[in-house]
Amino acid sequence: MTSEKITAETRTEFGKGAARRIRRESKIPAVIYGHGSDATHVTLPGHETMMALKHHGQNALLELTIDGKTQLALTKQVQVDHIHRVIEHIDFVAVKVGEKVTVDVPVVTVGDAAPDTLVTLENSDLTVEAEATHVPESIEVSVEGVEAGTIITAGEITLPEGVTLVADPESQVVNVAAAQTAAQLEAELEAAEAEAGIVHEESDAAIAEAAEEAAAEAEATEAE
Known part of the structure; x- marks a missing residue:
């Protein structure tokens, strides 16, 4: 996983009114938690941040420059106004190179199951542990040629190198059933x-x- 470099501004105004003013300037209010220090409140450039999240997914890693200092920040929660299609707020967790983090990674099925089958994701995310700078954007599960009646559990999925399973290995992730006539x-x-x-x-x-x-x-x- 590569990190996007973004310059952030320290934020001293809080509350809904301040957040609205920030968004009117096409910027995004955000907060960074972690490593035993007080939370850092920042303002991010709207378009640049939105493109970084779009390209790197729900666990996007940003290299934030704040008052001349650099901080790696892993995206944890993004609040979106679905009506106006804008990001309202972002929560980050501060991380360091080599540090292990627990994250939920999207599951993606690849390949075509056997004819007349229906593939269903029972869990769209898989909880894993990975090095902060090597969190996969997604985890692929092959269903190529899989017959109806097959259930793929978390423990049966091949994870990328350096990634370990945190989720219950018996939890169902993919269900391949016979398609209804x-x-x-x-x-x-x-x-x-x-x-x-x-x-x-x-x-x-x-x-x-x-x-x-x-x-x-x-x-x-x-x-x-």
Whole structure:
């Protein structure tokens, strides 16, 4: 994992009003925790920080320059305004080169499972321990040719070198099941509608078709 170099400004104003003023200037309020020292409150350049998080994912490592000093900071939580599509606040943890950290890393499936199967991620993240400057952006799980009925647990996943599993090795991560047929889906829908008391009124065309079928059956009976 490479770190992005960003110059941060020390922040002395706090509260919602101060945060709004910072965001109006296209900047992001943030705080850095860790290593037994007081939390450091900073302001980050908005676009530069957003691109760093976009490129390096949820565990992005930033090399922050604060008042002439450099601090490695690992992203822990990002608060986003999903309506305006802006970052509202970021929490970091201060780290050092060679230090081990526990992080949640996204799981990504690769390959194609056997035909007529459905691949489901039971856990989208995997908790692991890694050196702070070598946290993987994602962990790949191959489902190539995997048959229906297969469950892949955390302990069965091959992790990158230097990364160790923290999550329960028996926890389910990927589930490969048989895909439902159209008939099964329709039956489930009908059962759900019946349970909910939903009744569909027949269309004029359906009523006419049913009448024609009934008439044809009656004619066939008379002919016999």
